[in-house]
Amino acid sequence: MPTLRVDHAKCTECRMCYYACEEIGINAVYIDLEPRHRFEIDTHKCIYPTCVVCLMYCPAPGSIVEAETGRSLVPPPPDLWRDRSDKWLRDVILAAKEKP
Amino acid sequence: MATALPGKELAEALEAESRPRTLRTPLEGIVEAAAAQALTDDQYFRLVGQLWAMKRMYYYVYGAWGSSLTINQYPPSVDYLFAKQIYDESTHEMLYSQAILHKGWAKFQRSALRHPYCQFVSASGIGLYIFSMRGLASYAHSLRMAAIDLGPKVLELGWLERLAAASQDEYLQKLFASQVPETRSHVMMGRFMVERFVSQPVDVALCKELVSMARRDYITALHGIADFVLTPAVSPQRSASH
Secondary structure, three states, X not given: OOOEEEXXXXXXOOOHHHHHHHHOOOOOEEEOOOOOOXXXXXOOOOOOOOOXXXXXXXXXXXXXXXXXXXXXXXXXXXXXXXXXXXXXXXXXXXXXXXXX | OOOOOOOHHHHHHHHHHHHHHHHHXXXXXXXXXXXXXXXXXXXXXXXXXXXXXXXXXXXXXHHHHHHOOOOOOOOHHHHHHHHHXXXXXXXXXXXXXXXXXXXXXXXXXXXXXXXXXXXXXXXXXXXXXXXXXXXXXXXXXXXXHHHHHOOHHHHHHHHHHHHHHHOOOHHHHHHHHOOHHHHHHHHHHHHXXXXXXXXXXXXXXXXXXXXHHHHHHHHHHHHHXXXXXXXXXXXXXXXXXX
């Protein structure tokens, strides 16, 4: 499965990705415990492409990329836009809760 | 030409007054227990939970202070540094919350918020300190920044450094150590404010009084945390007895 990473050259550290990810209980975005406190994405917790909530909220173009291809996902490219109903969000939250 | 700093001596004196107290804060028992590997997982949860509760309340304090800042009252550097300090405190709050989830003490932040170890209790040492800081909203920004940054922040820097050095758990060691540079910058910001903006005799007197008061109330908060961590029978409410 493809994974996400933060491009620190473009990230503004606004924290929207952190709050959005935490809000739905996935907690894949975390603060690195080195003194610069940069934001990173835990690929073991992140369930991209099932969930793309961080990409929807990120305001800085190019700051979240697909790790394998380097493709910029901010703003989200058309193939990531799907019909995302409440049911989709419930599924995402349930998927996060089922993870150990 | 060098710029004269009217409050340079006062800033140095205020910081120097707080400095010796960093060697023996109320958290020293926790530092010693951590070094001796005598702290249980539950006690670490109590410690991180209460530190998280206190950091969350800084939003309440700084919110009140920020709302009384007038545009162009101070040079842009002062506004920037204040915003940076709020951002840093927010980072530290998030780090504690993240540690609680990482350690598996709670699965979600909303469950952590409901946990008794993480709750803010108004009738507690932390409550006394937070309401005391909130009460500084009506003072000049230079005075209240001096109060928090040359009083409690100097102490916080001291126990953070020693707790980081004493912690045997690698994650918690990094959690505390990574906050040190930002906390040190807050102390420097306190010096910056006093050096440049505290020169009138009435301000000097008030500044000394407020730093002393903030330090005293912060020590009360630390006593409450230490009691809660080291004496498992103590609830956050009981810790208010100090």
